[in-house]
Amino acid sequence: MPTEHVFPEAGAKAAAAAQEFEGEKMSLSMGPSHPSTHGVLRLQMEIDGEVLTKAEPILGYLHRGDEKIAENMTYNQFVPYTDRLDYLAPLANNVAYAIAVEKLANLEIPPRCQAIRVICCELARISSHLMGLGAYGIDVGAWTVFLYSFTEREKLYRLFEELTGARFTTSYTRIGGVSRDVPEGWTDRVNAFCDQFLPILEEILRLLTRNKIFTDRTVDIGVISKDDAVAYGLTGPNLRGSGVALDLRKDKPYSGYEQYEFDVPVGTKGDCYDRYLVRGEEMRQSVRIIKQAVAKFPGGDWYAKDAKKIFAPPKDKVLSSMEELIHNFMIVTEGPLIPPGEVYFEAENPKGILGFYIVSKGGGVPWRLKIRSPSFCNLSILPKVCVGAMISDVVSILGSFDFVMGECDR
Amino acid sequence: MPTATAPADVSAALQAKFPQISPRPSSDHPAFNVPATDALAVLKALRDEFGFDFLMDITAVDWAEGASPRFTVVWHLHSSSSHGYIRIAAACESDIEPSMPSAVGLWPGANWHERETWDLLGIRFTGHPDLRRILMWEGYPYHPLRKEFPLAGIETELHDPEVAAETGAKAIAAPMAGGPFVASPGEINPSDAEPRAKDESWNERREKPAEPSA
Numbered sequence: 073m074p075t076e077h078v079f080p081e082a083g084a085k086a087a088a089a090a091q092e093f094e095g096e097k098m099s100l101s102m103g104p105s106h107p108s109t110h111g112v113l114r115l116q117m118e119i120d121g122e123v124l125t126k127a128e129p130i131l132g133y134l135h136r137g138d139e140k141i142a143e144n145m146t147y148n149q150f151v152p153y154t155d156r157l158d159y160l161a162p163l164a165n166n167v168a169y170a171i172a173v174e175k176l177a178n179l180e181i182p183p184r185c186q187a188i189r190v191i192c193c194e195l196a197r198i199s200s201h202l203m204g205l206g207a208y209g210i211d212v213g214a215w216t217v218f219l220y221s222f223t224e225r226e227k228l229y230r231l232f233e234e235l236t237g238a239r240f241t242t243s244y245t246r247i248g249g250v251s252r253d254v255p256e257g258w259t260d261r262v263n264a265f266c267d268q269f270l271p272i273l274e275e276i277l278r279l280l281t282r283n284k285i286f287t288d289r290t291v292d293i294g295v296i297s298k299d300d301a302v303a304y305g306l307t308g309p310n311l312r313g314s315g316v317a318l319d320l321r322k323d324k325p326y327s328g329y330e331q332y333e334f335d336v337p338v339g340t341k342g343d344c345y346d347r348y349l350v351r352g353e354e355m356r357q358s359v360r361i362i363k364q365a366v367a368k369f370p371g372g373d374w375y376a377k378d379a380k381k382i383f384a385p386p387k388d389k390v391l392s393s394m395e396e397l398i399h400n401f402m403i404v405t406e407g408p409l410i411p412p413g414e415v416y417f418e419a420e421n422p423k424g425i426l427g428f429y430i431v432s433k434g435g436g437v438p439w440r441l442k443i444r445s446p447s448f449c450n451l452s453i454l455p456k457v458c459v460g461a462m463i464s465d466v467v468s469i470l471g472s473f474d475f476v477m478g479e480c481d482r
Numbered sequence: 483m484p485t486a487t488a489p490a491d492v493s494a495a496l497q498a499k500f501p502q503i504s505p506r507p508s509s510d511h512p513a514f515n516v517p518a519t520d521a522l523a524v525l526k527a528l529r530d531e532f533g534f535d536f537l538m539d540i541t542a543v544d545w546a547e548g549a550s551p552r553f554t555v556v557w558h559l560h561s562s563s564s565h566g567y568i569r570i571a572a573a574c575e576s577d578i579e580p581s582m583p584s585a586v587g588l589w590p591g592a593n594w595h596e597r598e599t600w601d602l603l604g605i606r607f608t609g610h611p612d613l614r615r616i617l618m619w620e621g622y623p624y625h626p627l628r629k630e631f632p633l634a635g636i637e638t639e640l641h642d643p644e645v646a647a648e649t650g651a652k653a654i655a656a657p658m659a660g661g662p663f664v665a666s667p668g669e670i671n672p673s674d675a676e677p678r679a680k681d682e683s684w685n686e687r688r689e690k691p692a693e694p695s696a
Contacts, residue, residue: 132617139602140626144633176509302535302562305591316562318536323565413509416558416569418538429558431543444539444558452594481617 097125100463104133108211108467111477113451115466117458124466127458129451134481142441146407147173147247148384150441155241157445157479160203161196161422162242163232165479168419170245171326172428176415177247177408179379183370185249186328191262191365192235192244193327193419194358198269199228200422201309201351201358202276204474208348209280211471212289220276227265234258247408248383249375259366266359266366273359277352290344294457294469297342304453307446308424309350310473314342320420331368332361344472351474382408407436423447423476443482447475492532492568499531500524506571511558513569518555521572522583525557529588534559534568537585540595542574542603546629552577553605557585574605584610602627 103114112133118126138157142150154169155162167189174181181189202221209217229239234255236242244250280286296306301314311318319336321329337353339346375383384403385396402409412434418427424446431440450473458466493512497503502520506513516524528534539558546552551573559568574580584607585592596607597616604625607613614620619641624631634655640646 132615132619135617137626140631140633178509303590305537305589318562323562411509413507414513414569415509416511416539416567418560418567425538427539427558429539429541429556440543442539442541444541448594448598449591452591456590 095120102466104130108470110207110470110475111480113470113475113477113480115454115458117463117466119463122462122464124458124461124463127455127466129454131448131451131477131481134477136482138482139441139443142438144437146436147410147438148403148408150438151245152241152243155243157443157482158200158421158423158426158447158476159240159478160476161200162240163192163196163236163244164200164419164421165426166242166245167193167327168417168421168426169428170247171419172415172417172430173247173408173410174376175417176413176430176432177379177382177410179248179376179382181249181327181376182373183328184372184374185376187365187369188250188254188374189245189327190329190332191259191362193421194362194365195228195231195262197358197422198355199225199232201355201474202228204351204422205276205280205348208471208474209286211467212286214280214283214286217276217279220272220279224269224272224276227269231258231262231265234261246375246383247410248379253374259369262362263366266362270356270359273352273355280348281352287345289464289468290348290472292341293344293465294461294472295341295343296453296457300453300456301342304456305449306424306453307449308421309347309354310424310450312337313339313347313350313472315339320418320425324418326417326419329361332364334358334361344468347472347474379408382410403436409436410434410438418444421446423474423479424450426479443479445479445482447473447477447480448482451475451480492564492566496524496528496532499527506569508569511567511569513571516570516572518572518575518582521555521557521570522585522588524570525559525585526588528559528568528570532561532568533563534561536560536562537589537591537595538567540585540592540599542580542599542605544603544627544629550577551575553580553603555582555599555605579606580604581606581608583608584613586610601625604628 097118097120100117100119101114102117103109104112109115114130114133116128116130117124138153141153151166151169154165157165202225206218206221209215232242233239235258236244296314298314298316301311301316307318315338317336317338322336334357337350339350380399384400389396390400410432412432414431416427416429418425426446427444429442429444430438433439457469461469496514500520503514503516503524506515536559537557538560540555542553542555544553553574554571555574557570572582574582582605584596586596594616596610597614599605600607600613601615601617602625615622618626621641623638624636637655638653640651640653
């Protein structure tokens with residue numbers, strides 16, 4: 073039975089109300105402490121009914137002045153600060169930063185150290201994407217994914233802890249190497265993790281990929297065209313979701329990535345669903361890389377032995393040799409001896425391309441260190457993408473961007 | 483989007499097209515010093531003719547008070563076809579009120595980078611559609627990445643006058659003792675190289691000077 077016959081007054085009232093507010097816009101602030109903003113992003117929205125007419129991201133709630141701090145400390149002292157950029161993949165940040173400084177110092181890194189770093193980066197990628205996926209599931213109403221992905225992350229954290237001594241803020245790399253060699257049997261455990269992870273990953277993805285509710289919330293939502301993605305400097309899965317196959321691991325390999333076989337997944341439409349699919353596939357590819365790296369894990373040095381004025385010698389040598397003691401003292405007090413110059417290095421991090429621009433005037437402290445963070449650039453397209461979307465779509469779009477405010481605000 | 487591919491020797495071709503630019507010392511990618519007035523023309527040519535389709539980063543370097551030119555704006559471009567990078571640097575003409583033409587017309591992604599550079603280093607990008615602060619709050623009186631700005635920060639009003647009036651609180655400078663561990667390189671005396679030696683004017687035990695140095 074049509075409603076107007078039952079409640080004629082209510083229907084008329086609603087129609088009058090709708091007319092009265094027609095075209096009237098409301099301003100709504102979402103965040104900075106809103107669960108779906110993944111941290112302290114604040115969106116100042118202007119809405120017409122349920123549809124956004126304007127969205128302005130407001131940043132800076134997590135601004136700690138990392139670049140200023142970097143100018144005031146030695147290169148190695150800054151490593152822990154890089155943990156706190158993309159804190160869901162601290163190992164990848166450590167590696168990107170170390171390689172940037174090593175480029176400046178023109179350091180050759182031994183293959184074993186490079187392989188360790190590749191394994192670290194890819195484990196970090198899996199960990200970060202698992203978190204992104206789990207949180208995205210919650211954003212659009214699928215709790216189970218989160219429980220599965222967090223179980224897997226816990227296993228990864230155990231591997232991280234064994235390798236670095238910390239679960240979360242790893243601070244693993246040093247300029248010229250890593251803080252310690254891999255523990256005995258660690259690579260086997262990494263391999264074992266990969267073996268059991270693949271079927272679970274399929275299970276996790278099966279929860280979403282053909283899930284009607286999930287596809288309804290993501291397909292054709294938040295579409296970013298190829299041109300827009302390039303013009304706004306999007307990187308990582310967000311760029312590849314739009315169909316641009318830019319992956320620095322392939323295009324400009326660093327740390328020995330050229331030795332490994334892997335594919336770069338790209339999307340076709342550039343909607344939220346494509347970005348999700350790209351992340352899912354990237355985890356499979358990461359497992360592929362890790363398995364290759366473990367299979368041909370090289371022996372030899374795990375730090376640049378020749379770089380005596382850059383890499384602090386191992387503790388046992390410091391305690392037994394005069395020369396090493398002096399080097400250790402100089403590196404700790406004055407910092408590693410880095411020649412003057414300018415360098416810009418970018419690494420393909422889980423969230424996108426993380427770049428470090430370092431200006432050195434020589435000595436142990438950078439004159440200027442600029443962090444080009446992927447989340448910052450990725451979010452800059454939000455005002456364009458969100459206009460015309462419904463409020464519930466905004467949650468879906470934000471989740472699909474998989475950003476981290478730690479690196480956005482720095 | 484432009485589909486031009488980069489010529490084999492970008493540096494030579496670019497210098498042939500723009501004789502007014504000069505190579506810049508660099509430890510990695512090709513780099514050029516460009517006059518501020520030509521910066522946009524060079525960036526546009528790089529995008530449209532040399533295949534540098536990605537604007538990766540815009541930032542600036544403060545060469546400290548007294549240096550002239552004091553501020554240099556730096557662009558990093560990446561080419562998705564040749565997978566190369568190029569660095570373009572332009573010195574700001576004024577050391578007091580530095581400015582630079584905005585690249586938002588070329589890449590919309592430049593918007594936030596330029597806002598950040600204005601916010602932290604105080605370089606005005608002329609022609610920017612919406613040059614507001616982005617990390618610090620609007621109305622913040624300093625540009626923190628300038629070299630004269632102390633690491634500890636400077637006491638300022640809170641950004642919300644209502645909250646400030648209600649609580650009487652201010653954004654205060656960080657106590658350096660117990661703050662970030664900062665060593666002064668080149669100091670021979672270890673006690674001078676200690677972290678808290680950086681800002682010795684005050685700490686938990688010693689009173690803070692009445693007038694913070696700006």
